[in-house]
Amino acid sequence: MPQLTTTAAEMVRAARARIDEVATPDAIALMDNPSVVFVDLRDVRERHRSGSIPGSVHCPRGMLEFWVDPDSLYFKPIFGEDRRFIFHCASGWRSALSVATLQDMGFQAAHLKDGFTGWVDHGGPVERAEPT
Secondary structure (H helix, E strand, O other): OOOOOHHHHHHHHHHOOOEEOOHHHHHHHHHOOOOOEEOOOOOHHHHHHHEEOOEEEOOOOHHHHHOOOOOOOOOHHHHHHOOEHHHHHHOOHHHHHHHHHHHHHHHOEEEEEOHHHHHHHHEEEEEEOOOO
């Protein structure tokens, strides 16, 4: 087994220490704010299985840096808008690492501290995809 110098949990802790974390009740209160965009980093299968935050933008974790970079061939115009972006995954680990990376790129964002799981636990609205 390889000997890691830093664990994933340590990376998440370090990221959380330097990024903006939004508590779930505060995020739910922002649902109807048109200047806020919720961005879902989860795999599309997770979204189909568990649902999603209504109106959230799906951005696969593997494409994040390319979708927010205006110089990238993969740039998505939503990320060029002057809005507040709150990223989330299932539990807040992937989104913490993602927002730390975005911060390193100069992109301002926050993450949903307890992820989609916390969103559901706090009674946040959930949108279900239509079966295909």
